[in-house]
Amino acid sequence: MNIYISGRGAFAVQVAEALLDEGHQLAGVAAPRLRKGQSDESNASSWDRLRSWAYPRSIPWTDSAELRAMHVPDGVDIIVAAHSHAFLGRRTRARAAVAAIGYHPSLLPLHRGRDAIRWTIRDGDKVTGGSVYHLTERTDAGPLAAQEHLFVPPGATAQSLWREHLAPLGVRLLSKVVADLAAGRRIEVPQDERMATWEPAMDAPPLFKPELIALPGTASVDGSRWALHAQ
Secondary structure (H helix, E strand, C coil): CEEEEEECHHHHHHHHHHHHHCCCEEEEEEECCECCCCCCCCCHHHECHHHHHHHHHCCCEEEHHHCCHHHCCCCCCEEEEECCCECCCHHHHCCCCCEEEEEECCCCCCCECCCHHHHHHHCCCCEEEEEEEECCCCCCCCCEEEEEEEECCCCCCHHHHHHHHHHHHHHHHHHHHHHHHHCCCCCCECCCHHHCCECCCCCCCCCECCCEECCCCCCCCCCCCCEECCC
16 A cells, blocks of 8 residues: 555654555655754754654655655555644545544543543543544544543553553554555544544644634534635
8 A cells, every 4th residue: 555644753754664564655745844853953852753764765755844745656446644743624625535643542442642642641540541543623623433442551641651651552453454555444433422522732832724724713523623625
């Protein structure tokens, strides 16, 4: 399959390498210009890890702050969101011939939102997990393609839970779903909205939605004030 990855950091690199190891191709990546807390564009060590990884491999890169449909090349089968903090709009998702999927580190529909792991720890959850879902206009609310639970180890922090458990699970689940799609197996299980929870980001700006514009008096389902561009 021909894959386009929108993501950031070590997790996106791990997903990219796993997909290449399984014989898929990468058509391009979208990632932030710089790592969090860095400001020196001229220093490659300040670049986001996915951008740095793609550069020596001649894999086309787009700043995720600018990602639009026109940046996704022809012939892409699957768009994969791997720790992506940019909303992939309808036109962008439509550039994928087969599917646009993402990984969320919770048992969706629980803990929708970008700080799912921190809320898992804050709420004292004993069980968590990871979910791969089909991207839609509603943040973290698309049909499920794969899901797996795990127990939260005693004394776990948000960082250790992600690094030691949820990130490896995400790589494995994304690889599984891509393999399923490549074999013609498409799983879409609707999320149970009766169980849905949404928690706001604790110390981060709202999810960036490049295909949308802010208009007074309009709001999306996740509470952000946005309205669709005319299509």
